Amino acid sequence: MKKIKIITMVAFLVFPIASAISSLKWVNIEKFQEEKVKKQQEEKEVYLFATGYYHPEENQDLYATGSYEKDLKLNGRGITASGKKVSKGHVAVDPSVIPLGTEFYSEEHGILTAEDTGGRIKGNRIDIFTGNGKRGLIKALKINGWLKLKILKWGNEEASLVCHGFA
Numbered sequence: 001m002k003k004i005k006i007i008t009m010v011a012f013l014v015f016p017i018a019s020a021i022s023s024l025k026w027v028n029i030e031k032f033q034e035e036k037v038k039k040q041q042e043e044k045e046v047y048l049f050a051t052g053y054y055h056p057e058e059n060q061d062l063y064a065t066g067s068y069e070k071d072l073k074l075n076g077r078g079i080t081a082s083g084k085k086v087s088k089g090h091v092a093v094d095p096s097v098i099p100l101g102t103e104f105y106s107e108e109h110g111i112l113t114a115e116d117t118g119g120r121i122k123g124n125r126i127d128i129f130t131g132n133g134k135r136g137l138i139k140a141l142k143i144n145g146w147l148k149l150k151i152l153k154w155g156n157e158e159a160s161l162v163c164h165g166f167a
Contacts, residue, residue: 050147052140057133080116092116092127099155
């Protein structure tokens with residue numbers, strides 16, 4: 001009987017102390033995470049893997065896939081997923097990661113807007129529209145690597161990086 005009383009007394013003393021220590025740990029972790037998120041939201045910068053795409057023209061003397069029809073299929077028919085005619089400054093994204101309407105700034109490419117999606121665009125990747133015809137193709141082929149982007153607007157709202165895994 002004494003052992004039960006001692007165990008009960010120890011439990012009443014130890015568990016509240018352990019619980020309090022555990023709570024302090026969680027508070028510190030949460031505070032650290034909040035500070036980290038706040039800092040990243042102030043910076044609003046991400047690194048995404050960038051490639052280029054273009055809109056082919058009939059009778060150009062160079063195609064990425066060897067033909068006009070194949071390039072049209074690869075690069076889309078000139079209308080974005082948001083219903084706009086593709087133009088300079090548009091990027092294709094994976095909308096499960098980056099919502100349409102997101103605006104970025106790149107030192108190399110200026111202001112970019114997520115207006116399109118692509119079958120091969122998955123994860124933290126963007127495809128930058130570079131123009132029409134052979135000239136657009138040549139520019140598109142030069143884009144292939146990590147790109148630092150400043151987020152100006154997230155989707156149709158101000159940047160909220162916490163909800164979308166960038167924090």
